[in-house]
Amino acid sequence: MISIDGTLVSAGEGGVYGERMVGGHRVWDPYRSKLSALWYLDKSTDLSSDAVVLYLGAANGTTVSHVADYVESVYAVEFAPRPMQDLLMVARKRKNIVPIFADATQPQRYAPLLEAADIIYQDVAQPNQAGIAIKHLPFLKKGGVLILMLKTRSVDIRKSPEEVFADTCEELSRAGLRVQKSLWLSPYHADHAAIVCERL
Numbered sequence: 001m002i003s004i005d006g007t008l009v010s011a012g013e014g015g016v017y018g019e020r021m022v023g024g025h026r027v028w029d030p031y032r033s034k035l036s037a038l039w040y041l042d043k044s045t046d047l048s049s050d051a052v053v054l055y056l057g058a059a060n061g062t063t064v065s066h067v068a069d070y071v072e073s074v075y076a077v078e079f080a081p082r083p084m085q086d087l088l089m090v091a092r093k094r095k096n097i098v099p100i101f102a103d104a105t106q107p108q109r110y111a112p113l114l115e116a117a118d119i120i121y122q123d124v125a126q127p128n129q130a131g132i133a134i135k136h137l138p139f140l141k142k143g144g145v146l147i148l149m150l151k152t153r154s155v156d157i158r159k160s161p162e163e164v165f166a167d168t169c170e171e172l173s174r175a176g177l178r179v180q181k182s183l184w185l186s187p188y189h190a191d192h193a194a195i196v197c198e199r200l
């Protein structure tokens, strides 16, 4: 990842959501993007220029736009109409984004649009976050990486965040993933954890 004086940036054209520019690069704010927060907390986080990314929970394309500045292509799935409109605008300017208006709990509906991914990035505040990720494993290359941004409160508010986190890691491991690292995203995002896994 590219940083300028310790600030994470990406190299595309600016003006996507009013982001600041430094040295001609787009500032990637850790408070607005969990992937940026992950980089600030763990500098080994990287995106390679030849990577194909399947992105679940694209919203209005804030993080998608930065990811697209780094990688070869981003298949961006979003099911809410309003953010989808913004995502379409973002995708007009970045030809390596494929916007997909669909429900991530039903991957069979958009499977024909996808190619095998090097990275699956998931950021959906849903009860069954591990289950949604597992449904997409057939689209992840062997040795590919899943980055799951887990919102613990959406899974089960009766359980502690630590319990939800542990249960999720266990479910992912049972599905054939090796958890490489996991960390809480505080102080940038409360009650969110990043779980990074490799498909075996």
Ligand SMILES: C[S@@+](CC[C@H](N)C(=O)[O-])C[C@H]1O[C@@H](n2cnc3c(N)ncnc32)[C@H](O)[C@@H]1O
Binding pocket: 032, 033, 034, 056, 057, 058, 059, 060, 061, 062, 063, 064, 077, 078, 079, 080, 083, 102, 103, 104, 105, 123, 124, 125, 126
């Ligand atoms: C926290 S926001 C994502 C923010 C975005 N990743 C970013 O950093 O710019 C979660 C998004 O996931 C979408 N979402 C939730 N459940 C979904 C589902 N089943 N299928 C597709 N999108 C979903 C929501 O509509 C929302 O836009």
